[in-house]
Amino acid sequence: MQRFPPTCGSTADSLFSSLSCSSSSGSSSSVDWRVALPRTSEQSAPRIVVDDVRKQFRLRHTHSIKETALAAVRRRPLSTEFRALDGVSFEIGEGESVALLGFNGSGKSTMLKLISGVLSPDTGRVLTRGRIAGLIEVGAGFHPDLSGRENIFLNAAILGMGKKETEARFDEIVAFSEIEKFIDTEVKHYSSGMFLRLAFSVAIHTEVDILLIDEILSVGDEPFQKKCLARIRELHAKGKTLVVVSHDLDMVSRLCERGILLRDGKVRFDGPSKEAVEVMRA
Numbered sequence: 001m002q003r004f005p006p007t008c009g010s011t012a013d014s015l016f017s018s019l020s021c022s023s024s025s026g027s028s029s030s031v032d033w034r035v036a037l038p039r040t041s042e043q044s045a046p047r048i049v050v051d052d053v054r055k056q057f058r059l060r061h062t063h064s065i066k067e068t069a070l071a072a073v074r075r076r077p078l079s080t081e082f083r084a085l086d087g088v089s090f091e092i093g094e095g096e097s098v099a100l101l102g103f104n105g106s107g108k109s110t111m112l113k114l115i116s117g118v119l120s121p122d123t124g125r126v127l128t129r130g131r132i133a134g135l136i137e138v139g140a141g142f143h144p145d146l147s148g149r150e151n152i153f154l155n156a157a158i159l160g161m162g163k164k165e166t167e168a169r170f171d172e173i174v175a176f177s178e179i180e181k182f183i184d185t186e187v188k189h190y191s192s193g194m195f196l197r198l199a200f201s202v203a204i205h206t207e208v209d210i211l212l213i214d215e216i217l218s219v220g221d222e223p224f225q226k227k228c229l230a231r232i233r234e235l236h237a238k239g240k241t242l243v244v245v246s247h248d249l250d251m252v253s254r255l256c257e258r259g260i261l262l263r264d265g266k267v268r269f270d271g272p273s274k275e276a277v278e279v280m281r282a
């Protein structure tokens with residue numbers, strides 16, 4: 001989920017009016033590299049296209065002035081480039097449920113962040129069609145100094161929902177999250193599970209076309225996780241597109257039909273999720 005600018009006003013009303021304009025396209029991001037695919041009535045048109053994407057990060061090897069000076073004298077590099085994604089291409093169609101699989105550091109979260117618009121690729125293109133809700137990092141998209149109530153309006157606005165629409169669904173959102181008692185508390189006092197409850201609840205009560213979910217579900221307690229999974233299945237049955245990252249391989253292979261296995265930033269397998277899990281475990 002995209003982080004919001006720090007210049008937001010201090011009430012839900014002013015937040016809403018400042019953000020609803022930037023999400024009027026129905027997208028949660030105004031970043032221009034994440035090209036929106038044209039709207040089409042064709043059922044088979046892709047929702048997500050990832051085309052030869054590369055993403056590098058700079059890894060620093062020094063953390064003090066002394067170390068930097070020593071490295072310079074010894075002619076050691078102060079930093080090196082690390083390629084997290086290396087020529088990744090795939091398409092995800094409308095209504096597909098896809099698990100992004102891979103061991104630690106294989107590039108799954110980076111890929112989800114590129115799809116959600118939080119990160120931009122160095123080369124290649126990420127194209128999306130429709131409204132995206134990304135549950136990627138615990139607490140992302142929340143303003144710490146605002147209450148749960150105000151953050152519901154903020155998150156809903158980021159997802160392109162109107163003020164009246166949010167007001168109409170407000171009670172349902174709070175009821176699903178089960179944190180009624182804390183709804184007027186500033187979210188900086190929330191636990192990670194409470195962030196998840198609110199973020200998930202807003203996302204599923206918004207008319208999204210694509211739902212991106214990273215490991216975030218794991219911070220919820222078991223009953224809430226079960227409730228989330230049931231709701232994710234319902235959304236999928238309604239034709240929503242899902243992209244899920246999880247190390248719970250049995251759960252994701254039951255939830256998702258397709259698995260894309262990443263290894264060292266490259267696609268190593270793309271096919272039925274159960275086979276992807278077998279390849280990963282082999």
Ligand SMILES: Nc1ncnc2c1ncn2[C@@H]1O[C@H](COP(=O)(O)OP(=O)(O)OP(=O)(O)O)[C@@H](O)[C@H]1O
Pocket residue numbers: 057058059082084102103104105106107108109110111
């Ligand atoms: N902002 C960053 N700066 C430097 N390196 C980064 C950054 N973000 C990710 N990386 C590196 O990119 C690689 C891929 O990270 P990513 O989080 O996408 O992996 P992952 O498959 O989601 O891993 P995990 O299963 O552990 O969550 C890792 O080696 C990570 O250290």
